[in-house]
Amino acid sequence: MKPYLASGLRPVMTLLVLLAVWATVSKTSGIQTFLLPTPKSVAIALWEQRGMLASSTATTLTETALGLLLGTILGAVSALAIVYSPFMQRWLMPLLLISQAIPVFALAPLLVLWFGFGMASKVVMAIIVIFFPITAAFSDGLRRTDLGFLDLARTMNASPLSILSHVRLPAAMPAFASGLRVATAIAPIGAVVGEWVGASSGLGYVMLNANARIETDVMFAALFVLALMAISLWVLVDRVLKRLLFWAPDTTAMA
């Protein structure tokens, strides 16, 4: 079998097996359908609620993407500040650690109170969640530039700004990319937690409402769409990063 066929088929096969197990358990175990809906009823809910699910997905995706974008910019800027200014390192690092020490779940009600029921509070939540992995990975990458690269650049009379843009930044890109991958995987968490606490739309809001009404099939449908959205987003970011970092091959694939 061709490798790309295998890699495309594997998730489909996993999904089919899971569906089969789920269908068998929900049919034969006697668990009531409001606790565990059948795959069929979830599929029907997916189809019947498709308009509502689509608009909710749009909301959650926008919050996630905005949070990811702003959080990445903020994380990258603070990484640069930390690496280049000892002053900023002394003042910013404690702030960063505090922002990670307080669970975002505990902050969520406060953020909704401050930033409202709309998108802003969810975007802020996503920013807080992804900010740290980006800063940590990127600042680490910026610090670990090969000393030989720097020596060579200095003998070529490169200015400090040129060393940053032509040596340190490109050399830090693989580290930055792994930070961004982590951030992409966890950014939807921030958005959905925000929606749980208080929102007027979004997949988290749909799930919360469906749960309250014991519409388990709708809740499963929303969960399915959320998972699909998060995975698609991750795959997209991963593909783009791989293309941009063509020069940094994954050495484990060659071993």
Add this chain to the structure above:
Amino acid sequence: MTAAVPFSARATKSSRPQKAPPNLATTSTATVSVDQTPPGLRIEDLALRYGDRTIFEHLNLTLNGGEFVVLLGASGVGKTSLLKIVAGLSTPAEGRVVATDGLPLSHRIAYMGQQDLLYPWLNTVQNVMLGSRLRGEKGDHERALHLLGRVGLGDRAKALPSELSGGMRQRAAIARTLYEDRPIVLMDEPFSALDSFTRARVQDLAAELLQGRTALLITHDPLEACRLGHHLVVLSGHPAKLGPPITIRGQTPRAPDDEELLHTQGRLMRQLTELEPK
């Protein structure tokens, strides 16, 4: 204590009778423009200390313009530190390094490190033009391609460093050094990572292409030193001192079975092993 190394007197008489003067050498290789004799390099009373530990002190060495001088020493004796000081990458505790023509050294030194130091995100020709990129100048694409042709990589200009073999990478690094077109070239064991056959070929290429420039190569390999150097100096001891200079006659690169080379190599091995603490 002083290990002065006055090459000036002997150099022209003994070491370079068969060798064309630098300006002629450049016209024959026809690569780059070293118009007149390049400046020499003078290391004056150099000292390096880490805390209380003295790595070396009172080092004096003069390289005449256009000479290929090899500095030999065991690992950890301070060779790389010395070269970094000459390259302006670190500051000595005492002493200074000057050009023999009195002009500043900055912008006149090219440096080759222990690794090829090709930037992995740039392709081969972009790596050759790295200096232009870093200084914000427009790269001379044609000259870079010409130099890649000279080192036998004309058809690999678009390849990434990761797609090149070790020998090819080191040749690309030579092309990058030549692209800088600087009269003084410093090399820090640039061929030590290569297998011995590839090493010999890359040494030949370096000797040919660096003719007419003032070169200082450091190495721990006596054979490499004897193949490439007009003069050899040994750095050894704690704190390290420079031994008396050894001049090898004949044109470089010398064949590995050259009699002069074999003789000097044996002498060097003896000197190096005797000087190191057992």
